[in-house]
Amino acid sequence: MKQTTKKEKFFEESLKLIHEKGFKAVTMRDIAQRLDFEPANIYNYIDSKQALLELYLFDISYEFHDSLNNILKSSYSPEEKLKLIISTHIQLTAKKPYKMALLVNEWRNLKEPKLTEFTEGKKVYENKIRDVIAKGIEEGQFRSMDIEIATYSFLSSLRWIYDKYTGSESKINPFELEKQISDFIFTGMGK
Amino acid sequence: MKQTTKKEKFFEESLKLIHEKGFKAVTMRDIAQRLDFEPANIYNYIDSKQALLELYLFDISYEFHDSLNNILKSSYSPEEKLKLIISTHIQLTAKKPYKMALLVNEWRNLKEPKLTEFTEGKKVYENKIRDVIAKGIEEGQFRSMDIEIATYSFLSSLRWIYDKYTGSESKINPFELEKQISDFIFTGMGK
DNA sequence: GTCTATAATTCGATAGAC
DNA sequence: GTCTATCGAATTATAGAC
Missing domain, CATH: 1.10.357.10 (Tetracycline Repressor, domain 2)
Structure with missing residues (x-):
């Protein structure tokens, strides 16, 4: 079975969110909310939006x-x-x-x-x-x-x-x- | 000859600006700058972005x-x-x-x-x-x-x-x- | 209608404890 | 890695003088 790490989940869900709302419209807070953690955590995975x-x-x-x-x-x-x-x-x-x-x-x-x-x-x-x-x-x-x-x-x-x-x-x-x-x-x- | 009022110019240039940069990316300041007046003046012509x-x-x-x-x-x-x-x-x-x-x-x-x-x-x-x-x-x-x-x-x-x-x-x-x-x-x- | 000034909010990103 | 707290910047929109 394919393992889905939290990091993979982050990139996957962020991608879908950007598609749905548009890049400019998506906030780091939106992404964090979708993944059920705090906005600051995003910067564990990526340097910037x-x-x-x-x-x-x-x-x-x-x-x-x-x-x-x-x-x-x-x-x-x-x-x-x-x-x-x-x-x-x-x-x-x-x-x-x-x-x-x-x-x-x-x-x-x-x-x-x-x-x-x-x-x-x-x-x-x-x-x-x-x-x-x-x-x-x-x-x-x-x-x-x-x-x-x-x-x-x-x-x-x-x-x-x-x-x-x-x-x-x-x-x-x-x-x-x-x-x-x-x-x-x-x-x-x-x- | 066709008269171009300042109001017409506003709608014309705003439209082009939104096309060029994208709606979310364009700021009221951008529009004002293009028309060479202050951001507050925009609200003479339109209620909101x-x-x-x-x-x-x-x-x-x-x-x-x-x-x-x-x-x-x-x-x-x-x-x-x-x-x-x-x-x-x-x-x-x-x-x-x-x-x-x-x-x-x-x-x-x-x-x-x-x-x-x-x-x-x-x-x-x-x-x-x-x-x-x-x-x-x-x-x-x-x-x-x-x-x-x-x-x-x-x-x-x-x-x-x-x-x-x-x-x-x-x-x-x-x-x-x-x-x-x-x-x-x-x-x-x-x- | 045009300006200055600024209120009110939102956003990306960081600091630092645990 | 996850959290709380917050900074600093940018943005829409309004107030009010001229």
Whole structure:
């Protein structure tokens, strides 16, 4: 059986609280209350509120960059690469939905220099996706379209997915979700 | 010529500031500084910081509901209705990008009872879109697919667009954007 | 309407005993 | 590691003179 230490519980519950109320809205007192101890105890686990946010964001951010880089290093075609990106994105989101939610909604609350570090990484990530799409259009695997808008559309199709794995509702099968999203991105809603 | 009163300037600059830094992060001092007067003066124009957020959100929210309802009352087919929704959504976003950004990112900062009022309206809006999609699948205009995921995908394809009209870059032609987004939603990226 | 001054509260973080 | 107590800073909002 998996042991849940008090420290693990702290990071787990803090993450959920930040997702629920937003980073700025959550107070150290909120966190302490949820864990049923005093605010001062929080500083046994983390140096500051900012450090907590940085920890969550750069952890999940690293995983996304890492998995993207592995896909890009392969010899798959652009279309196959995009499908792999969709697949790993959904798998990762299903595994860590709360961190993914923070990645989407809370990165603005980082402070310099971490904020710049993060946004630079974000740009790099998006440009890599953009390059795959551009290559796919060039090679005739995708239809001709505005590359920038295609990139935004592609990314926005994946960005909301955490919502299916936070809430208390029954979680959708990631493989079924992958099929649905993949079909939407490649063939759209029309017949 | 259009007259810009100090009051108009206040609402305009406050809106941009809230978009840039986030509602919780913006202080009354920030707003006063941007407008080059003292924090106390803000209360000549608005009762509280919360009231400011409510004003922006319910203003743009009403416009979206109103235009959606007009489209739904028409005798157009589901596919034509979705195209009109895309069209009016982009037009409205191009006209009021900063309020649209708040609609997407800041509604969580509403307090009860306004928060519930807002989220109920959001649900109603999304369910109406969902019904159009369901009808379109039923009538065979759209391919068979998971209705809930289709609805999320459709909405997420429109949600990021404010980003093209805030920033300082050259604004994209709304009609061109409409064509690109519409093609993505109905035919996807594939050939 | 604009200012100075400040009330009232809240928050992140620390000190220090046990 | 957990507590009590509290500091120091920041914030919304108000009072009241001009």
